[in-house]
Amino acid sequence: MSPAPAPAPAAAPLGPPLQTLAGWGRVGRPGRERLSEDLAAIAPRAALSRGLGRSYGDSSLPASTADLALNTVLADRLLAFDETSGKVRAEAGFTMRELYRVFLPRGWFAPVTPGTSFVTLGGMVASDVHGKNHHSDGTFGRHVTGLRLMVPDGRVIDCSPQTEPELFWATIGGMGLTGHILEVEFTLKRVPSPWIYQYSERVPDIDTFMRRLEEVGHDWPMSMGWIDCISRGASMGRGHLMAGRWAAPSEAPARFPRQLPRLRLPFELPDLALSPLSVRLFNFAYYWKHLRRQAQGIVHPEVFFYPLDAILDWNKGYGKRGFTQYQVVLPKADAARSAKAFLELLTREGGASFLCVIKDCADEGQGLLSFPLPGISVALDIKITDQTQRLVDRLNQFVISAGGRIYLTKDLFTRPEDYRAMDPRVDHFLAVRRKWDPDLRLRSAQSVRLFGDPPPAA
Amino acid sequence: MIIAILGATRGMGRALARAAAARGDQLILLGRELDELQRSAADLTVRAAGAPAVASISCDLATPAGFGPALDAAWAVHGRVDAVVVTAGLFGTQDALEADLELAARLLTINLTHTVIFCEEARRRLIAQGGGRLCVFSSVAGDRGRKPVGIYGASKAGLSHYLESLDHKYRADGLITLTVKPGFVKTGMTAGLKPPPFAGEPDGVARDVLRALDAGRPVLYTPAMWGLVMAVIRRLPRFIMRRVGF
Numbered sequence: 001m002s003p004a005p006a007p008a009p010a011a012a013p014l015g016p017p018l019q020t021l022a023g024w025g026r027v028g029r030p031g032r033e034r035l036s037e038d039l040a041a042i043a044p045r046a047a048l049s050r051g052l053g054r055s056y057g058d059s060s061l062p063a064s065t066a067d068l069a070l071n072t073v074l075a076d077r078l079l080a081f082d083e084t085s086g087k088v089r090a091e092a093g094f095t096m097r098e099l100y101r102v103f104l105p106r107g108w109f110a111p112v113t114p115g116t117s118f119v120t121l122g123g124m125v126a127s128d129v130h131g132k133n134h135h136s137d138g139t140f141g142r143h144v145t146g147l148r149l150m151v152p153d154g155r156v157i158d159c160s161p162q163t164e165p166e167l168f169w170a171t172i173g174g175m176g177l178t179g180h181i182l183e184v185e186f187t188l189k190r191v192p193s194p195w196i197y198q199y200s201e202r203v204p205d206i207d208t209f210m211r212r213l214e215e216v217g218h219d220w221p222m223s224m225g226w227i228d229c230i231s232r233g234a235s236m237g238r239g240h241l242m243a244g245r246w247a248a249p250s251e252a253p254a255r256f257p258r259q260l261p262r263l264r265l266p267f268e269l270p271d272l273a274l275s276p277l278s279v280r281l282f283n284f285a286y287y288w289k290h291l292r293r294q295a296q297g298i299v300h301p302e303v304f305f306y307p308l309d310a311i312l313d314w315n316k317g318y319g320k321r322g323f324t325q326y327q328v329v330l331p332k333a334d335a336a337r338s339a340k341a342f343l344e345l346l347t348r349e350g351g352a353s354f355l356c357v358i359k360d361c362a363d364e365g366q367g368l369l370s371f372p373l374p375g376i377s378v379a380l381d382i383k384i385t386d387q388t389q390r391l392v393d394r395l396n397q398f399v400i401s402a403g404g405r406i407y408l409t410k411d412l413f414t415r416p417e418d419y420r421a422m423d424p425r426v427d428h429f430l431a432v433r434r435k436w437d438p439d440l441r442l443r444s445a446q447s448v449r450l451f452g453d454p455p456p457a458a
Numbered sequence: 459m460i461i462a463i464l465g466a467t468r469g470m471g472r473a474l475a476r477a478a479a480a481r482g483d484q485l486i487l488l489g490r491e492l493d494e495l496q497r498s499a500a501d502l503t504v505r506a507a508g509a510p511a512v513a514s515i516s517c518d519l520a521t522p523a524g525f526g527p528a529l530d531a532a533w534a535v536h537g538r539v540d541a542v543v544v545t546a547g548l549f550g551t552q553d554a555l556e557a558d559l560e561l562a563a564r565l566l567t568i569n570l571t572h573t574v575i576f577c578e579e580a581r582r583r584l585i586a587q588g589g590g591r592l593c594v595f596s597s598v599a600g601d602r603g604r605k606p607v608g609i610y611g612a613s614k615a616g617l618s619h620y621l622e623s624l625d626h627k628y629r630a631d632g633l634i635t636l637t638v639k640p641g642f643v644k645t646g647m648t649a650g651l652k653p654p655p656f657a658g659e660p661d662g663v664a665r666d667v668l669r670a671l672d673a674g675r676p677v678l679y680t681p682a683m684w685g686l687v688m689a690v691i692r693r694l695p696r697f698i699m700r701r702v703g704f
């Protein structure tokens with residue numbers, strides 16, 4: 001047996017030791033991170049906060065090794081809950097996972113959840129996340145009733161849609177750049193049972209997909225689709241459409257859904273695992289997995305909301321260089337045509353992807369930088385190669401011409417001029433940020449890359 | 459069970475309090491900042507739906523004069539206390555403690571002298587009511603004199619020694635003493651350190667501790683693997699210990 005390791009050597013006097021920090025795409029950079037239950041004690045020294053690091057790119061990473069990142073995951077206390085209104089208040093590191101565990105058995109659930117439960121409230125606010133119910137319930141920010149924020153000058157400020165609304169809406173979707181979120185207050189939703197009634201169908205092509213998403217959205221509060229983004233020609237954009245609603249007690253099992261087993265990827269997969277051929281095979285097999293044209297019935301809520309959470313660390317599957325996610329929303333007016341053109345461009349450029357998710361979005365959130373706008377969102381994982389920058393540039397050119405925008409929380413490759421061209425709202429956001437942070441004390445690797453923050457001294 | 463716990467605001471104490479509340483134990487929180495205690499109390503009541511209120515009582519390990527009154531206040535909440543738990547403690551790396559002897563003195567005082575005095579106050583009350591449990595977090599660092607944890611380890615060695623003697627002396631009087639010896643556990647205390655193999659999580663420790671407490675065990679290594687690890691380390695000859703870095 002290996003000898004017992006003891007508490008390791010002393011931390012550098014400067015603070016936590018240098019380590020490799022990475023987002024979910026596993027493209028790491030050196031940085032310092034401090035974990036503490038007491039966010040307010042560390043925040044005055046930190047250049048940004050981060051939660052579970054499920055943002056794909058560089059938004060949760062410090063801009064320099066001199067910048068300290070405050071990791072919030074130990075600050076996970078529930079502070080108040082009102083059984084009648086569903087209003088809940090918790091510290092920023094409280095996770096969606098815990099919310100599911102604590103509240104779903106009691107008949108309550110998050111008003112909006114992203115496709116993984118391994119996210120913190122701080123991250124959900126800073127990215128203003130959306131879920132399968134975007135077309136009916138909007139983004140998470142719509143349900144937030146108050147934030148406690150430590151702004152860059154060290155003051156603690158309670159803001160809400162009524163008090164300091166400008167700061168509040170800059171923080172919703174503001175990628176952590178307006179202040180350290182200490183506490184979040186929002187309203188849970190009552191659910192009739194903890195089970196989901198799901199409807200799904202096989203869709204032959206992109207035109208049908210766009211039409212069916214729209215139609216299904218009238219009857220179902222939740223929907224999304226998976227598309228095979230390999231097939232070209234007549235079957236381009238074929239896939240599965242999934243819709244769902246909370247099951248009524250009469251149609252659902254009486255017991256609470258059992259916790260699903262969780263697997264771990266113990267090591268990085270070799271690069272071969274995600275070769276174009278395996279992606280092609282996967283897409284083919286997955287499409288035909290849905291043998292019947294339509295299916296419906298009761299499904300486990302974790303299977304419905306968090307299918308990927310079944311394998312912890314699945315991001316290791318993309319090998320050493322990691323991966324990025326490209327998520328875009330294309331405006332409704334021309335959505336059918338531009339979604340098709342986007343897929344054509346993608347298949348032409350060889351952006352083969354395991355996972356390509358499509359979702360119709362409704363109203364733009366009030367957050368100054370909130371991602372969704374009325375239209376269609378497409379998200380795909382891209383294994384990083386020497387071609388990735390070029391691919392993202394090409395896709396971005398298309399998105400600019402189509403009047404769409406990318407999702408900051410997924411981004412690692414967009415160029416600042418392209419971002420500005422697709423999201424003119426950024427000037428207003430930066431003006432509000434300057435008001436609260438004239439010296440730009442809060443920054444991230446992403447804000448330096450995209451928003452023109454002065455690059456840190458080497 | 460009615461449990462009074464000193465140190466429930468963070469780390470393993472927080473996890474232990476949650477696990478106890480989840481199974482229906484009644485909790486009384488002791489700690490140095492009332493505001494923090496109340497926030498932790500709120501967390502426990504919201505999590506365990508419909509749970510009885512959780513009491514908060516000021517008690518700072520730095521001020522022994524407050525121990526008696528704080529424990530009296532704890533006893534006053536329900537008229538008795540079935541278990542007193544102490545997870546509160548300080549850690550410093552050997553380098554930091556060697557460089558700052560005032561810090562070293564404070565750590566030794568808090569972790570050893572004052573913790574022992576606190577336990578004495580608790581012991582009297584537990585025995586006076588006819589018995590009860592005392593569960594105190596020491597450390598594997600107290601099992602052997604080792605290079606990286608000399609001073610911190612000394613405080614925990616002294617504490618383990620004292621706790622073992624309590625168990626021998628008072629078990630017949632109804633006092634069941636549990637010495638918890640965590641290995642490396644990922645909490646804020648160890649956040650700056652590189653986790654070794656077999657590093658534990660607070661939730662796992664909490665489960666182990668409740669089981670050991672219920673079973674009346676005198677010593678618990680947690681995660682369990684550390685029992686084996688320390689069994690080997692305790693037996694290593696000195697000439698080896700002198701050479702290795704742990």
Ligand SMILES: Cc1cc2nc3c(=O)[nH]c(=O)nc-3n(C[C@H](O)[C@H](O)[C@H](O)COP(=O)(O)OP(=O)(O)OC[C@H]3O[C@@H](n4cnc5c(N)ncnc54)[C@H](O)[C@@H]3O)c2cc1C
Nearest residue numbers: 051052053054055114115120122123126129130175176181
């Ligand atoms: C499998 C998977 C599925 C996903 N599905 C969706 C989806 O359906 N919809 C969607 O919208 N998103 C989705 N996401 C993205 C994810 O929801 C967001 O990236 C979210 O912000 C991650 O939360 P986190 O706690 O990991 O935050 P991190 O990744 O750690 O941080 C994200 C951003 O939030 C900021 N931040 C975090 N905490 C604080 C705080 N306390 N104060 C200030 N700023 C803070 C960071 O600075 C950073 O800018 C998905 C991600 C994965 C891995």
Ligand SMILES: NC(=O)c1ccc[n+]([C@@H]2O[C@H](COP(=O)([O-])OP(=O)(O)OC[C@H]3O[C@@H](n4cnc5c(N)ncnc54)[C@H](OP(=O)(O)O)[C@@H]3O)[C@@H](O)[C@H]2O)c1
Nearest residue numbers: 465467468469470518519546547595597640642643645647
């Ligand atoms: N983590 C490990 O790897 C490890 C390994 C072996 C042994 N241990 C021991 O296990 C115990 C718990 O460790 P942990 O990692 O959970 O520590 P932690 O996260 O740092 O929590 C320590 C707790 O002690 C309280 N505390 C500190 N000083 C206090 C004082 N003067 N008066 C009252 N309360 C005080 C803190 O309260 P505040 O909120 O007021 O700060 C906090 O609740 C400690 O005794 C530690 O030495 C830990």
